[in-house]
Amino acid sequence: MNRYELSELSDKSYDVIVVGAGINGAGAAQYLAAGGYKVLIIDKGDFAGGATSKSSRILHCGLRHLAPGKSIWDFVVHPSKFFLACQNARKSMIARSEISSSMKELVRPFRFYFPIYNDGPYFSWQLDFAFKLLNLLGPRDNSLDYHRYSGKSLQEIPFKKWFRDSNKLQSVSVFKDYQFISAERLVVDTIRDSAKLGATVRNYTLMYKPKQLDEVWEATLKDVLTSKEVNVKTKLILNVTGPWGNWVNQMMKPGIPDKVIGLKGAHIVVKLPEEFSECGIMVINRANEPMYILPWHDMHYIGLNRTPYDGELDEVKATKDEIEWLIGEVNYAFPKLNFNREDILYSYAGIQPVTFDADDPQGSREVVVHDLASEGIANVLMLTGGPIWDYRNIAKKLLKEISSRCVPSLDKQRPSFCSSEMTQLLRETSPTSVDMKYSENIIKKIILEEQTVSLADIMIRRTGLGWAADRGEATADKVATLMAELKGWDEQRKEKEIQSFHQYIKEMHQVH
Ligand SMILES: Cc1cc2nc3c(=O)[nH]c(=O)nc-3n(C[C@H](O)[C@H](O)[C@H](O)COP(=O)(O)OP(=O)(O)OC[C@H]3O[C@@H](n4cnc5c(N)ncnc54)[C@H](O)[C@@H]3O)c2cc1C
Secondary structure (H helix, E strand, C coil): CCCCCHHHHCCCEEEEEEECCCHHHHHHHHHHHHCCCCEEEECCCCCCCCHHHHCCCEECCCHHHHCCCCCHHHHHHCHHHHHHHHHHHHHHHHHHHHHHHHCCCCEEEEEEEEEEECCCCCCHHHHHHHHHHHHHHCCCCCCCCCEEEEHHHHHHCCCHHHCCCHHHEEEEEEEEEEEECCHHHHHHHHHHHHHHCCCEEECCEEEEEEEEECCEEEEEEEECCCCCEEEEEEEEEEECCHHHHHHHHHHHCCCCCCCEEEEEEEEEEECCCHHHCCEEEEEECCCCCEEEEEEECCEEEEECCCEEECCCCCCCCCCHHHHHHHHHHHHHHCHHHCCCHHHEEEEEEEEEEEECCCCCCCCECCCEEEEHHHHCCCCEEEEECCCHHHHHHHHHHHHHHHHCCCCCCCCCCCCCCCCCHHHHHHCCCCCCCCCCCCCHHHHHHHHHHCCCCCHHHHHHHHCCHHHCCCCCCCCHHHHHHHHHHHHCCCHHHHHHHHHHHHHHHHHHCCCC
């Protein structure tokens, strides 16, 4: 995956410029390149550096689509809502099956426990019904292994003694769900395939000053590291910049109404007692929202609190209040843990891009492709919404929309949905763990093949080393030494890189 000199792109023409290389940009570039389009995909930062690397990493089975809005009557009174919920649940089940079988190095199954309380919003029978329905809706090749513990069998749950109000605990449902081991590598692998199919790929490249010239767009690309600029032309611009989407639209035509809203979600990372080991738990918090407690190395991450956000997008961190709120909710669900701030190992936060909805400050979950011709600018499409698990359906949808507007200039090819050889090398660990293997050879290959610019690119977004319990403490110096060797950094530059990485970890993953 060559990182072209910016000057090599000067005055080049493309069918489509994909702006943004999160999961949705990566998926779109892969499908478009396979569909015969001459594609340029750029990101102003590193690949997957936006919302995609800050998620709860769940390859959702679709259960939450079946949760009725306010009460079960919502579905009874509005059967069309129930029908839509079933359609979405089926889509999730199919995606779960496809991704977990084709990219098994990048996902792992885990047991997801869901306690049902007498004072909670759901009844046990609703869960039994929902899982029956999911099994019917989904493909037969990947069971949910659903089971519900009640009465005496509750004692079989390893962490049973930690639950709140055991006298109100009716039952606990458990099922098999999947976790993305690295959404970042999913993006990199997808972009690697798009490059193999002919797409031009470049990170740390900002698109700005787009101008419409008769039939085509001309855009300026700026290398954010050197500030060098070139102009390129394209028949169509695809805005897949997630939470930055409105801002990119404004560059094309000031005054376009907001299409996306950002919801901020924070996570805390903690060490739970041994009984919780490798168990995922979903509880309903006091705001009546699901809270996820998910296994991660020998720790767990816990999130999230979705709040509308219109602040700065580039360096989003969990605030002291958000961390305290999460601690309060964990202590509510598991009072005997009695956590306080000293128990937090690290935190992270991101902005989920959801579709603007004038009637709901939390936006809509719908995935929408907006044709900005309706705003007076032709040949610009923008995506809003779009979770990680749905990326292949979204890419298909984008390809279909683009096919009806723009003819491809190249031949069609077949994409590969398998994980790359690099991922396979990194994951020569236990398939049930989230560990990535560190070896000099693998890191050297990553440096040479995967457009790495900074130490953080490798530690956070090419390997999971920076997400481990020590947050890369044991490996950062060794990786920096290899980077220095291959990139010709002097000692001063190497030290600066190590300092910046540690500073990044301290600031972005702060515990306050
Ligand atoms: C807290 C949280 C929890 C979540 N949990 C889950 C989950 O469990 N499962 C799930 O499937 N999904 C989850 N999501 C949702 C999911 O992460 C996002 O919907 C998805 O990652 C969005 O991807 P994207 O490619 O659209 O946007 P992004 O990943 O944000 O990518 C957009 C990219 O555009 C780039 N960009 C912006 N402006 C420009 C410009 N002018 N020029 C060039 N590049 C530009 C940015 O640098 C960025 O990399 C969660 C999200 C959050 C925040």
